[in-house]
Amino acid sequence: MRLRPPTNMVDPRAKRYWMAGEAISNGVVTLVLGLLAFLIEPARPWLLLALGVALLIGIPYMIIMPIWRFRVHRWEITEDAVYTRSGWLWQEWRIAPMSRIQTVDTKRGPLEQAYRLSRVTVTTASAAGPLTIKGLDHEVAADLAEKLTEVTQANRGDAT
Amino acid sequence: MIALEDGWQRLHPRTVQVTSLWVAGIAAGIAVPFVLGFASAAGLGLMLLIAAGGIVLVTGIAAVADLMRWRHTAYRVTDERVEVRYSWVLHSHRSVPRDRVRTVDLVSDPVQRMFGVAKLKIGTGQQTSESSHVTLDPVGKAEAEVLRRELLRRADSTESAESDGDEISSLSWRWIRYAPVSVTTPILGAAAFGAVMQVSEWFQLQGAVFTTVRDLFGGLSIIGLIAVLVAAAIVVGVIGSLGLFVEMWYGYSLRREDGNLVMSRGLLNTRSLTLERSRLRGVEVVEPLGVRVMRAARVDVIATGMRHRAEDENTDPKTLLPAAPFDVARRVAAEVLGSEAATATAVTGHPRAALWRRVRWGLYSVLAFTGLLAVLGLLLTDVLLHLAWILAVVLTPAAVFLAFESYRNLGHGLAEKHLVARFGVGSRRTAALLRSGVIGWTISSSPFQRRAGLVTVKATTAASRGAYPAYDVGLDDGLRFADEAVPGLLTPFLEPRR
Numbered sequence: 147m148r149l150r151p152p153t154n155m156v157d158p159r160a161k162r163y164w165m166a167g168e169a170i171s172n173g174v175v176t177l178v179l180g181l182l183a184f185l186i187e188p189a190r191p192w193l194l195l196a197l198g199v200a201l202l203i204g205i206p207y208m209i210i211m212p213i214w215r216f217r218v219h220r221w222e223i224t225e226d227a228v229y230t231r232s233g234w235l236w237q238e239w240r241i242a243p244m245s246r247i248q249t250v251d252t253k254r255g256p257l258e259q260a261y262r263l264s265r266v267t268v269t270t271a272s273a274a275g276p277l278t279i280k281g282l283d284h285e286v287a288a289d290l291a292e293k294l295t296e297v298t299q300a301n302r303g304d305a306t
Numbered sequence: 307m308i309a310l311e312d313g314w315q316r317l318h319p320r321t322v323q324v325t326s327l328w329v330a331g332i333a334a335g336i337a338v339p340f341v342l343g344f345a346s347a348a349g350l351g352l353m354l355l356i357a358a359g360g361i362v363l364v365t366g367i368a369a370v371a372d373l374m375r376w377r378h379t380a381y382r383v384t385d386e387r388v389e390v391r392y393s394w395v396l397h398s399h400r401s402v403p404r405d406r407v408r409t410v411d412l413v414s415d416p417v418q419r420m421f422g423v424a425k426l427k428i429g430t431g432q433q434t435s436e437s438s439h440v441t442l443d444p445v446g447k448a449e450a451e452v453l454r455r456e457l458l459r460r461a462d463s464t465e466s467a468e469s470d471g472d473e474i475s476s477l478s479w480r481w482i483r484y485a486p487v488s489v490t491t492p493i494l495g496a497a498a499f500g501a502v503m504q505v506s507e508w509f510q511l512q513g514a515v516f517t518t519v520r521d522l523f524g525g526l527s528i529i530g531l532i533a534v535l536v537a538a539a540i541v542v543g544v545i546g547s548l549g550l551f552v553e554m555w556y557g558y559s560l561r562r563e564d565g566n567l568v569m570s571r572g573l574l575n576t577r578s579l580t581l582e583r584s585r586l587r588g589v590e591v592v593e594p595l596g597v598r599v600m601r602a603a604r605v606d607v608i609a610t611g612m613r614h615r616a617e618d619e620n621t622d623p624k625t626l627l628p629a630a631p632f633d634v635a636r637r638v639a640a641e642v643l644g645s646e647a648a649t650a651t652a653v654t655g656h657p658r659a660a661l662w663r664r665v666r667w668g669l670y671s672v673l674a675f676t677g678l679l680a681v682l683g684l685l686l687t688d689v690l691l692h693l694a695w696i697l698a699v700v701l702t703p704a705a706v707f708l709a710f711e712s713y714r715n716l717g718h719g720l721a722e723k724h725l726v727a728r729f730g731v732g733s734r735r736t737a738a739l740l741r742s743g744v745i746g747w748t749i750s751s752s753p754f755q756r757r758a759g760l761v762t763v764k765a766t767t768a769a770s771r772g773a774y775p776a777y778d779v780g781l782d783d784g785l786r787f788a789d790e791a792v793p794g795l796l797t798p799f800l801e802p803r804r
Contacts, residue, residue, distance in 0.1 A: 147785045149749065150801040222799075229799055238750040242766075243795055246745035270745050271610065273772030274764065277746075 149239050152222035152229045160219070160281025163261040164212035170257075172204040221279045223290065228268055230277050240277045246270045250294040252287045266290055314380040314391075318446045320421040322372050327417050329368040333361040339508035381442055383453065388428055390440045400440050406430040408585045408610065410454045411623065412578040414444075419576065424450040428457060458566050458582050474641045475627060475634065477558040477571075484629035485551035486544040487596030494550070495543030499535075555628050560638065567607070567642065569626060579623040585609040587743035587769035588724060589626070589639045591648050594733040603635035604628060607642070608739060610768040624770065639738070647724035648738035653717035659758035660778035661713040668705030672698065718763075718776040718787055725765060725791040727776045737774045743767050744792045749784070763788050 176197060183193035215234040222229040228247070230240050247268055254264045264287035269276040282290065310316065337357040345353050378394035389401040409429035418424060423444035430439060445453070506515045523531050556573035567586070570578035588608040597603065605627040627638045639648040676698040683691030712731035719726045724738040746766040755761060755778065763784040764773040776784060782803075789796045 147782050147800055148803045149785065149799055152799075224798060227795060227798070233750075236750065236752050237756075238748060239799075240746065240748050241796060241799065242746035270766065271768030272745055272766040273770075274748065274766045275772075 149231075152220040152231055154221050156216065156219045156221070156279070156281035157263060157283045157286070158216070159261045159263060159283070161212045161216045163258060163263055163281060164215060165208055166261070167257060168204065168208035168211065172201065172208060175200050175204065216281075219279075219281060223293070228277055228294070230279055232278070232280070242268060242270050242277055244294075244297050247294065247298040250291050250298065252291045254284075264288070266294075268294060310380055313382045313384065315382060317376055317379055317381070317442060318423045318444050318449075319376065320423055321376050321444050322369055324417050324421050324423065324444065325372040326365050326369045327420075330361055330365040331417075333364045337361060339505075342509055381440075383457070388440055388457070390442065402428060402430055402440050404457065407457050408582045410457050410580040412450050412454055412576075412580075414447075414576050416574045418444055419447075422447045426450050426453060454578070454580055455563075458580055459564055473559060473561045474567075475560045475630075475638050477555055478630070478634075481555075481602075481628060481630045482548060482551050484597050484600060484602050485547045487600065488547060488594060488629070490547040490550055491540065491543035493543070494546030495539030495541075498542040498546070499539060551628070558628070560626055567626070569623065577623060581607065581609055585769075586642070586740075587767055588737060588739040589642050589648050590735055590737045590770075591635060591639055592733060592735050594629075597629045598734060601632050602629045603632050604630070605635050605638050605642070606770075608737065608767070608770045608774075610743075643724065643738060645721065645723065647721035647726060648736060651719045651721040651724070651726040651738070653719040653726060653728055653736075654783070656713070656716040656718075656776075656778050657758075657760065657780045657783075659760055659780075660716060661709065663754065663758065663760075663778060664709035664712050665706060668709045669702070672701045672705050676701070716777060716779075718779060718784075720787065720791055725774075725787075727765070727774045729775065729777050739765060739767060739769075739774050741791050743769060744795075747788050747792075747796060748773060749788070761785075765791065 179193050179197040179200065183190045183197065186193065211234055218231060218234050218237055220231045226244055228240075228242050228244070232238050232240075248271055249267075249269045251267045251269075252264045253267060258264060262284050263280075264282050264284050265278055265280045266282060266287050267276050267278045279287075279290075334357075337360060341350070341353045341357050374394055375392070379390065379392045381388070381390045383389075383404075385404070387401050387403055388407065389399065391397075391399045407428055407430060409427075411427040411429065412424050413427070414424040424447050425444050426442040428440050428442070442450075442453075444450075502515065503512065506512045519531075523534055526534065553573045553575070555571050557576070558569075558571040560567065560569045562568070563580070565583045567581040567583070568578065569581075570576070586607070586609050590606040590608055592604045592606055593602075594604075604625060606624045607626050609624075626642060627635060630638075636646070636649045640646045676694045679690050679694035679697065683689070683694055708731055712729075715728060715730050715734045717726075717728040720741075721738065723741055725741055725744070726736060726738050728734065728736040744765045744767055748764040748766055749761050750764075751761045759781050760778045761781050761784050762775055762777050763779055764775040765788070766773045776787065779787065785796065785800060789800065
């Protein structure tokens with residue numbers, strides 16, 4: 147027996163969004179280490195070595211992680227449950243029954259905004275963390291949140 | 307109780323005295339080292355005068371602040387709601403529907419008890435909303451007791467308010483023998499040394515302390531001295547943990563009242579916690595290593611609205627029974643659950659691959675640690691090199707032992723109404739969680755787990771820790787366990803393996 151993948155993929159733009167995030171991190175590291183190397187002459191070889199190592203890891207990560215992650219990140223809504231898969235090397239499947247959902251939020255950071263993406267966060271009464279679907283198109287996310295809100299409002303009780 | 311308009315009431319007026327006494331005490335405690343420290347430089351009389359003035363000033367400010375807080379705080383309990391309002395400088399109004407009230411926690415410290423008042427915390431078990439609890443700090447002891455009973459009383463209850471309920475367990479002083487084997491012993495022992503150092507520093511006597519120790523044990527070698535100090539720490543730790551046990555568990559009793567669980571305990575700081583029965587999601591039987599060797603166990607409650615707080619792991623009111631003989635723990639767990647699920651369920655072990663993972667973790671950590679020491683040893687001094695091989699010889703079997711211990715403690719099983727999950731290295735925890743209280747599943751796998759065909763299956767719940775895990779269970783076994791525990795939830799997402 148195994149868990150089948152959830153039916154829906156996230157928006158393909160998510161790949162570029164994740165790449166952009168990594169590109170920014172790499173850029174900041176390069177800028178800081180480069181500037182320090184320029185200013186502090188005695189430590190220059192060491193700083194450049196550190197920069198080299200950082201980029202040797204950072205650049206492949208920037209290329210491989212988003213592609214891999216895009217293949218893993220999936221989501222599905224049925225009549226009874228929300229089902230998500232996330233991660234890339236370390237993967238996580240989460241299932242929450244509709245009847246136990248407490249809140250539904252859509253959020254987008256500045257970078258997500260630039261790629262017209264949103265994330266939907268579904269919380270239950272558990273302290274072990276919400277279900278988050280990242281990398282959805284604005285409209286898909288809004289529709290999804292609306293649908294989930296409708297279903298959960300129909301539920302009675304405090305969902306514990 | 308002072309009545310205002312519309313059923314609003316003030317808190318107990320003696321809060322001002324309580325606060326003043328606390329602040330005066332703390333201020334005096336802080337003043338002592340200053341007075342002694344500067345006495346030689348500025349004169350004892352002057353320092354005492356300054357200290358007294360400081361204490362009076364601070365206490366006065368605190369008293370006035372608390373008086374204002376008291377004057378502008380009011381609460382009321384109506385048929386539908388519990389409300390608290392505060393209206394001075396800031397305005398706030400908290401209101402909790404009475405049918406959402408799930409816990410009533412009554413706490414009083416020695417000063418509060420001297421003045422016959424108690425702090426009342428009313429919780430709803432809601433973790434996400436703002437109005438998760440209201441606190442009445444303080445109300446009169448009698449009023450608090452009435453509120454505690456009334457707030458959790460159900461309309462259909464026939465029991466009279468005077469009955470004491472059925473006792474599930476009460477303190478047996480023989481349990482105190484499990485106190486010294488807990489982690490508090492070394493912690494208190496180490497803390498005692500810290501305290502001696504700190505206090506002697508205040509009085510600038512650190513040199514004198516060292517001299518005294520040297521004179522006392524001057525004849526001993528360094529190993530002998532260490533042995534003496536460790537022995538002293540153990541003695542202090544044992545005395546401390548016995549004292550702590552008495553303070554925490556004096557007068558302990560666990561009983562059922564209107565179907566709700568009521569636990570009360572404490573010598574100086576008393577506490578009584580009332581848990582509504584509908585909040586109960588299960589129990590956790592905890593067996594720390596020392597206690598397990600003595601065939602004893604502790605019982606913790608799994609209930610909604612009790613956030614798991616790591617910092618006061620042992621003092622939280624979640625503990626229903628302190629370490630007690632296993633038979634007592636089994637009986638208490640069974641009475642709370644209404645079944646023997648926590649102790650009688652057949653628990654399936656996990657695949658061998660889980661053991662090899664643990665052995666690898668242990669060996670890698672030993673390797674990393676000793677490797678680092680060895681590298682430093684090569685670069686700096688031979689002493690570290692010797693330390694590295696000695697540690698490798700000592701730690702390797704220890705790591706393997708812990709790996710086996712951790713593997714043996716893994717398990718999961720199903721009872722009629724509960725699912726049982728067990729794990730732990732050192733402290734073994736067996737959770738029996740109500741199957742109807744499972745509000746979702748989290749299944750995770752690392753690349754290493756995938757290669758070994760393992761997953762970690764966590765049942766999420768609104769109660770306590772939020773999720774109860776079966777670590778490193780075989781993929782088929784784990785999914786079947788989750789599917790059977792909560793029928794239907796996982797089924798649509800399963801497929802046969804290709």
